[in-house]
Amino acid sequence: NTAQIEEGTKNINNKWRQAAKLIVSAPPNPCPPCLMSIDAGLTNNSFAVTILYLKEIKVKDVSTFTVTCPAMVEVQPKKGHMLHYPMIYKHVLKPLIQDFNVRFMFADRWNSITILDMAQEDFANVGLIAKQYSVKYNDFVTTRSYIEDGKMLLPKLEMEASSVRRVSDYPEYFAGKPAAHLLFQMITVRDKGK
Secondary structure, three states, X not given: XXXXXXXXEEEEOOEEXXXXXXXXXXXXXXOOOEEEEEEEOOOOOOEEEEEEEEEEEXXXXXXXXEXXXXXXXXXXXXXXXXXXXXXXXXXXXHHHHHHOOEEEEXXXXXXXXXXXHHHHHHOHHHOOEEEEOOOOHHHXXXXXXXXXXXXEEOOOOOOOHHXXXXXXXXXXXXXXXXXXXXXXXXXXXXXXXX
């Protein structure tokens, strides 16, 4: 994982709000155009960010693709805290967009519209496309097939894979471990075919 954040809190109107600041960013050099996806939780769910890029591999005039996730971050709200979207945008998303040559940005929730609009305005000079998109069942099938075929490269786990299932205090168990948290979610999801 080539991005790391440092979480912090701020008291606004006697309510604690949680945000973060990007402290490490090491994009590939040169950095290809990337896609950023966000899943913006507010109080009980994390604010999760992934950055992906597509690489074409040609073998005898046949093209295949791999997807690489060089960075993912997660701001996990502490009990009793809400997330502070403006600070997360300013100190995490904007620097990631700049550093990782983000050209596409997607979010699936209505509460992310303002973030998408701000990004589109702030990065209009590079043609950033920011849209709301709700993931469909076929998207999960495609993602699963890419992972199973070894065509999707995810960041290294921050803990032993065998420890991912031994959750003692969810979600705090995964604080500061976005790759392990994503793996936990992947291995515990139930596929009901819808």
